[in-house]
Amino acid sequence: xxxxxxxxxxxxLPVTYGVFWALRSKNTRYAxxxxxxxxxxxxxxxxxxxxxxxxxxxxxxxxxxxxxxxENKRIRWWLLVVPITIDLCLxxxxxxxxxxxxxxxxxxxxxxxxxLPLLNVILPIGxxxxxxxxxxxxxxxxxxxxxxxxxxxxxxCYVSLFSQLVAGPxxxxxxxxxxxxxxxxxxxxxxxxxxxxxxxxxxxxxxxVADTIAAVIDPALRDMANLSTLGAWMCMLGFTYQIYxxxxxxxxxxxxxxLLFGFHIPQNFNSPYxxxxxxxxxxxxxxxxxxxxxxxxxxxxxxxxxxxxxxEWVTLATMTLCGLWHGAAWTFVTWGAYHGLxxxxxxxxxxxxxxxxxxxxxxxxxxxxxxxLTIFRAPGWEKAVTILSRMFTPQGGVDLIGMSxxxxxxVVAGGFAHFGPNxxxxxxxxxxxxxxLLALLFILCLFVIYGEKSSPFIYFQF
Amino acid sequence: MIDKLxxxxxxxxxxxxxxxxxxxxxxxxxxxxSLRAVELVTAIEETFKVELATTEILRMRSLGMxxxxxxxxxxxx
Numbered sequence: 001x002x003x004x005x006x007x008x009x010x011x012x013l014p015v016t017y018g019v020f021w022a023l024r025s026k027n028t029r030y031a032x033x034x035x036x037x038x039x040x041x042x043x044x045x046x047x048x049x050x051x052x053x054x055x056x057x058x059x060x061x062x063x064x065x066x067x068x069x070x071e072n073k074r075i076r077w078w079l080l081v082v083p084i085t086i087d088l089c090l091x092x093x094x095x096x097x098x099x100x101x102x103x104x105x106x107x108x109x110x111x112x113x114x115x116l117p118l119l120n121v122i123l124p125i126g127x128x129x130x131x132x133x134x135x136x137x138x139x140x141x142x143x144x145x146x147x148x149x150x151x152x153x154x155x156x157c158y159v160s161l162f163s164q165l166v167a168g169p170x171x172x173x174x175x176x177x178x179x180x181x182x183x184x185x186x187x188x189x190x191x192x193x194x195x196x197x198x199x200x201x202x203x204x205x206x207x208x209v210a211d212t213i214a215a216v217i218d219p220a221l222r223d224m225a226n227l228s229t230l231g232a233w234m235c236m237l238g239f240t241y242q243i244y245x246x247x248x249x250x251x252x253x254x255x256x257x258x259l260l261f262g263f264h265i266p267q268n269f270n271s272p273y274x275x276x277x278x279x280x281x282x283x284x285x286x287x288x289x290x291x292x293x294x295x296x297x298x299x300x301x302x303x304x305x306x307x308x309x310x311x312e313w314v315t316l317a318t319m320t321l322c323g324l325w326h327g328a329a330w331t332f333v334t335w336g337a338y339h340g341l342x343x344x345x346x347x348x349x350x351x352x353x354x355x356x357x358x359x360x361x362x363x364x365x366x367x368x369x370x371x372x373l374t375i376f377r378a379p380g381w382e383k384a385v386t387i388l389s390r391m392f393t394p395q396g397g398v399d400l401i402g403m404s405x406x407x408x409x410x411v412v413a414g415g416f417a418h419f420g421p422n423x424x425x426x427x428x429x430x431x432x433x434x435x436x437l438l439a440l441l442f443i444l445c446l447f448v449i450y451g452e453k454s455s456p457f458i459y460f461q462f
Numbered sequence: 463m464i465d466k467l468x469x470x471x472x473x474x475x476x477x478x479x480x481x482x483x484x485x486x487x488x489x490x491x492x493x494x495x496s497l498r499a500v501e502l503v504t505a506i507e508e509t510f511k512v513e514l515a516t517t518e519i520l521r522m523r524s525l526g527m528x529x530x531x532x533x534x535x536x537x538x539x
Contacts, residue, residue, distance in 0.1 A: 143517045145527075266489075279495060291488075294496050295523070300516055305504055311497070347497065 001043040003253045004206055004449055012040060013257075016162075020261060026184040030153035033261070037160025041126070044166075048124040052160065055090065058083045059134040060155045063148030066141045080142040084135055091131045097121055099328030126166030128325055132292055133159055136172045139296055146174045154180055163257035167250055169268040169288035179263045186262030197428040199256030200442045205249030207445040209413050213242040216402035216409075221377070224387050228397035232390035238406055239377050240370045241413040244273065247286070252423050267424045273369070273417045276361045277353055278342035281369060293322050312347070316340035326376075331384055335376045342368060362418075465539050467532065470509045471525055474501050484526030502528075510537050 001008045016036045023029050042049045062083040069075040098118050105115035137158075140146045149155050158180060164171050179186065217238040220227060227235065251268035258265035268288050275281035282290045298318040302311065316337065323336015346353060353361065374391070378384035390397070400406065430438065471486070472479035475493045488494040494502075503519055506512070506528065512535050514522075522528040529539065 139520075143520045145521055145523065279497075283492075283495065294488075295520060298496055299499070299520055302500060303516060304507075304514065304519070306500060311500065 001040050003250065003257075004203060004445075006450055007043075008040075009446070009449070012036070017260060021188050024184065027151070027153050029183045030151070030157040030180075033162075034153060034156040034160050037157070037162045037165055040162040041160065041165060044125050045122075051090065051094075051124055051127070052130055055087060055130065055134050056156055056159045058086050059137050059159070060149075060152055062138050063141050063155065064150065066148050067150065076142065080138060083138050087131050087135055091127055094121055094127055095123055096324075096328045103330075123328075129164075129166060129168050129170060130159055132170045132289075133172075136170070136292060136296065140172065140174060146177060149173075149180075157183075161258075161263070163254045163261070163263070164265055167247075167254075168286075169251055169254060169265055170292050171265055171288065172292075175266055176263055183262065188262075191259035191262070194428040195256045195259030197256070197426075197430065197438070198252050198259060198423055200438050201423055201426075202249045202252030202254075202256060203445045204438075204441045205245040205252065207448050208441065209409070210242045210246035210249060211448075212409055213238045213245075213406065213413065216400070216406045217242065220398070220400050220402075221387075223398075224383060224390065226397045227387070227390050228399050229390060229394050231398055231400040232387055234400050234403065234406060234410075236370055236374050236377070236387070236391065237410060240273075240366075240373050241410060241417060243373060243377075244269070244417055245413060248422075255423070269422060270424065271417070271422045273366055274362065275365050275369075276358060277350075277365055278339065278346045278368065281365060282339070282343070289322070289325075293318055293325075297321060312344045315343050315347070319343060330381060331375050331378055334381075334384075335372055338372050338375065342372075366418075466509065467506075467525065467529055467539060470505050471502065471528075474498055474505050482525055484529065485524060487524035506532070510535075512537065 001012060003009075016032075020029060020032055020036075023032055038049050038052070041052060062079050065079040066076065069079070098121055101116050101118055108115055137146070137148075137155075141148045158173055158176060159165075161171075161176075217235045220231060220235050221239075224232070224235070248269040255265045255267070266288060268286060270284040270287065272281055272285035275284050298314060301314045301317065306314065317340070319340030320333060320337045323332045323334065323339070326332045326336070356364075371388075374387055375384045378387060389395075468479045468482050471477075471482055475482075475491060475498055477491065477493060482491075486494075488496075488499070502522075503514055506522075507514055510532055512532065514531070518531045518535075522531055533539075
């Protein structure tokens with residue numbers, strides 16, 4: 001089920017919301033939210049609910065194990081390794097098995113050997129996200145940052161919370177622990193206005209900005225070999241804003257939905273296109289993922305007192321893994337490695353970079369992000385090379401059909417992305433004209449949604 | 463009160479020690495990035511003459527949590 005679909009907006013959300021606030025006790029609220037999370041998730045494909053239930057059960061039992069045998073170092077170690085291995089095996093099979101086989105087949109093909117058959121596994125939506133939820137829970141139990149919960153309903157509610165289930169933000173248990181513990185005392189009206197404001201702004205960002213840009217650039221990118229240099233740049237500039245408003249829009253909707261149910265979901269985007277350097281960018285873009293990679297990959301790999309060489313190597317490895325997490329394709333791996341390289345270079349030449357004017361650093365950082373996203377967006381290596389060569393060597397061809405729609409849209413999108421406040425900088429205490437404007441734009445979104453097939457969020461594929 | 467731990471954090475993070483509290487963390491302290499976190503570990507080990515295990519480094523996600531880790535290792539403030 002998509003947040004921007006009629007079934008979610010007109011049936012699922014009103015029913016879930018109404019019943020949740022009619023219930024009074026902690027456990028009934030946990031059970032209701034957990035159950036509604038499974039309905040939300042099962043709407044994509046019911047069978048995948050079993051996978052999420054299994055992953056939830058394994059992590060919950062590991063938590064119980066920590067409570068019972070927490071003093072025994074050896075058992076503790078196994079309680080960390082076994083569930084994480086199970087989670088990673090599931091993720092590996094469902095997300096990366098065919099990617100691995102395709103890669104092996106390339107090598108076999110070069111040597112004239114018969115290719116291996118593909119497994120044709122269908123990727124369960126959101127598996128990368130809830131796997132991170134469960135793994136972060138286990139690691140945090142292991143390092144004593146959280147006390148595992150004994151209540152299976154509370155844990156099931158955390159993993160299957162529909163607001164952040166399929167495309168993040170990646171909310172760690174300790175970030176929601178307080179809200180979960182006090183679920184029966186949460187006040188319906190405390191964050192009602194702010195919640196709706198976040199949700200409405202997110203929907204507007206997705207439907208009116210991201211989807212409109214996509215409607216212009218997607219047809220052009222399907223025929224990228226014929227794009228002129230100007231057309232190629234406009235397409236990639238469009239995609240740079242599309243992915244931001246798509247994912248930031250989704251995250252804002254998730255934050256808003258969380259508030260409507262009494263949960264404080266952390267900020268996921270802090271105006272990333274205002275970043276002054278690549279390191280600053282990763283502190284602002286998909287912040288919940290950056291934090292997870294920092295805490296669960298980068299820091300453990302780094303160890304104590306790393307050499308400069310180790311620091312650079314670990315940065316590169318972490319970002320390459322981050323790329324692989326995004327998708328089972330070499331373009332994503334390359335995109336991750338590219339960002340790793342940018343971080344390493346920035347670390348080496350910080351003094352030189354930081355001595356430049358702020359506007360220049362911002363512009364160059366944005367350009368580097370745009371180039372990275374070109375690799376990210378391309379359906380394969382050959383296409384990535386095609387569009388990059390179209391961008392960087394002057395060529396004739398089709399400029400772009402729909403340029404007159406795209407240019408004003410990019411001006412508005414760019415204005416907000418680079419100079420406007422982000423949703424966490426807004427007070428959400430609107431005066432009447434702003435309430436009317438938001439309501440009108442929200443209604444316009446509903447008309448668009450009702451009239452067309454809901455377009456999925458880009459990050460759903462991960 | 464500015465204690466030795468706060469001073470260590472303030473020196474590495476290049477901030478005023480008065481601005482630091484036990485709730486200070488990478489999330490609310492802009493200069494506390496992953497590279498500074500590495501420097502923090504080294505500075506803490508040298509200042510308090512302790513060796514930190516990886517799990518302890520992972521646990522130090524705020525100044526207060528670092529204090530807790532050091533207390534468990536017998537460091538008094």
